Amino acid sequence: MLSVDEATRLVQSTAQPLHTETVPLAQALGRVLREPLHADRDFPPFDRVAMDGIALSYAAVAAGQQVFEIEHTQFAGQAPRPLHNPQAAIEIMTGAAMPPGTDAVVRYEDLLIAEDNNGRRTVTVQVPPTGPGFNVHRRASDRQQGELLLPAGTLLGPAEVAVAATIGAAQLLVSRAPRVAVVSTGDELVEVTETPLPHQIRRSNAQMLQAAAQQVGATAEAFHFNDDLDSLRAGLPALLQQFDAVLLSGGVSKGKADYLPQALRESGAEQIFHEVQQRPGKPFWFGRHPQGAVVFALPGNPVSTFVNYFRYAAPWLRAVQLPEPTFAAPTYAVLATDVVFKPKLTHFLLVSLQSSPTGQLLAYPERAHGSGDLASLLPSDGFLELPAEREQFAAGEVLPVWRFRW
Numbered sequence: 001m002l003s004v005d006e007a008t009r010l011v012q013s014t015a016q017p018l019h020t021e022t023v024p025l026a027q028a029l030g031r032v033l034r035e036p037l038h039a040d041r042d043f044p045p046f047d048r049v050a051m052d053g054i055a056l057s058y059a060a061v062a063a064g065q066q067v068f069e070i071e072h073t074q075f076a077g078q079a080p081r082p083l084h085n086p087q088a089a090i091e092i093m094t095g096a097a098m099p100p101g102t103d104a105v106v107r108y109e110d111l112l113i114a115e116d117n118n119g120r121r122t123v124t125v126q127v128p129p130t131g132p133g134f135n136v137h138r139r140a141s142d143r144q145q146g147e148l149l150l151p152a153g154t155l156l157g158p159a160e161v162a163v164a165a166t167i168g169a170a171q172l173l174v175s176r177a178p179r180v181a182v183v184s185t186g187d188e189l190v191e192v193t194e195t196p197l198p199h200q201i202r203r204s205n206a207q208m209l210q211a212a213a214q215q216v217g218a219t220a221e222a223f224h225f226n227d228d229l230d231s232l233r234a235g236l237p238a239l240l241q242q243f244d245a246v247l248l249s250g251g252v253s254k255g256k257a258d259y260l261p262q263a264l265r266e267s268g269a270e271q272i273f274h275e276v277q278q279r280p281g282k283p284f285w286f287g288r289h290p291q292g293a294v295v296f297a298l299p300g301n302p303v304s305t306f307v308n309y310f311r312y313a314a315p316w317l318r319a320v321q322l323p324e325p326t327f328a329a330p331t332y333a334v335l336a337t338d339v340v341f342k343p344k345l346t347h348f349l350l351v352s353l354q355s356s357p358t359g360q361l362l363a364y365p366e367r368a369h370g371s372g373d374l375a376s377l378l379p380s381d382g383f384l385e386l387p388a389e390r391e392q393f394a395a396g397e398v399l400p401v402w403r404f405r406w
């Protein structure tokens with residue numbers, strides 16, 4: 001049977017970059033940038049006043065001057081008017097451009113302003129600036145015009161959206177969202193809005209996969225088939241041709257109604273593998289339509305579907321949005337208790353994660369009644385990957401962790 005590493009390599013080998021599209025900045029969150037973005041101006045674009053107070057020439061302070069006449073007041077957004085008399089000062093606000101002739105700023109907290117009967121205002125500097133540039137955010141001190149800010153392949157979060165906004169990138173070239181068909185199979189499954197009979201359950205896996213695919217920037221449509229070879233044969237070919245990925249749950253193990261591997265093959269999908277040396281999720285079927293979708297047919301037990309989605313499908317859905325598909329390396333956590341797992345299978349162990357006072361990420365195994373225990377996902381933050389070669393895992397061991405909650 002295929003190892004988890006071999007299965008991972010085969011899944012990764014099917015990732016091809018998706019085409020691009022242009023979206024308005026307001027819709028770019030969570031998308032992957034497919035063009036490099038450079039600074040249109042220096043950051044900051046002018047010598048920026050960093051404190052509310054007065055701007056003056058440091059040379060006057062260095063010469064021992066403490067009292068300055070205020071020539072005028074300048075607000076942010078006003079074109080700067082120069083300082084005429086180098087022994088005077090300009091009252092000034094944070095965000096304004098430094099007026100020509102000034103090079104240092106004194107905060108209101110460090111000065112006293114007095115006004116005489118003629119409305120003439122003078123300022124006494126109580127805490128002098130220590131040099132030119134004091135309380136000034138210097139032009140180009142952060143980034144220079146033309147510098148690369150966001151390379152192609154950057155995942156756009158709020159910080160990236162802000163940087164795109166500041167350089168005037170109102171439209172962004174991003175990866176097209178992966179189009180995903182989410183397919184549940186099974187006669188026991190009813191709609192979420194229905195009241196199940198005693199022997200039925202609601203279709204939770206399809207909702208889960210749809211939500212999870214949306215989380216990585218995909219658009220996901222849901223479909224359902226009963227355990228019936230003819231309806232699978234009739235419905236699957238269109239899905240395989242129209243979508244980038246088809247995520248199925250259920251119908252892939254040894255049951256008499258587990259028709260999916262056969263129906264997928266008859267619908268034009270090539271099997272790449274069936275069954276991986278892992279728990280949960282051993283019956284995982286993976287394949288591809290030569291002109292269409294990559295197919296993740298995940299075992300139907302809810303935890304099995306969930307864990308296998310995050311272990312194989314989510315990284316794939318992220319990778320195909322990159323200019324050159326690459327797969328993020330796993331992160332690591334410290335096992336908090338001893339664990340014994342005897343089968344010769346890679347074990348995906350549900351854990352909750354806590355940061356220790358010494359800065360370690362500690363993984364606490366969560367109680368779970370096997371891969372049918374949907375509710376065991378609730379206290380869990382991710383799953384550890386325990387290698388198949390060993391049975392005993394000691395508290396303190398560092399192991400790969402796949403997080404589904406941050």
Ligand SMILES: Nc1nc2c(c(=O)[nH]1)N[C@H]1C(S)=C(S)[C@@H](COP(=O)(O)OP(=O)(O)OC[C@H]3O[C@@H](n4cnc5c(N)ncnc54)[C@H](O)[C@@H]3O)O[C@H]1N2
Pocket residue numbers: 184185186188189201202203204205206249250251252253254255258280281282283298299300301302304371372
């Ligand atoms: N003889 C064997 N039986 C089973 C094996 C095996 O190796 N030999 N493997 C077991 C393992 S491991 C798993 S996992 C399951 C997976 O089987 P299927 O992928 O064929 O899934 P189903 O039988 O269709 O369903 C399993 C279970 O999950 C529930 N389910 C399915 N779809 C959904 C959904 N959309 N929402 C909520 N729940 C769903 C379904 O009702 C079943 O209870 O097979 C073992 N059997």
Ligand code: MOO
Pocket residue numbers: 278279280281282283299301303304371372
């Ligand atoms: O894949 Mo099954 O989930 O081992 O129970």
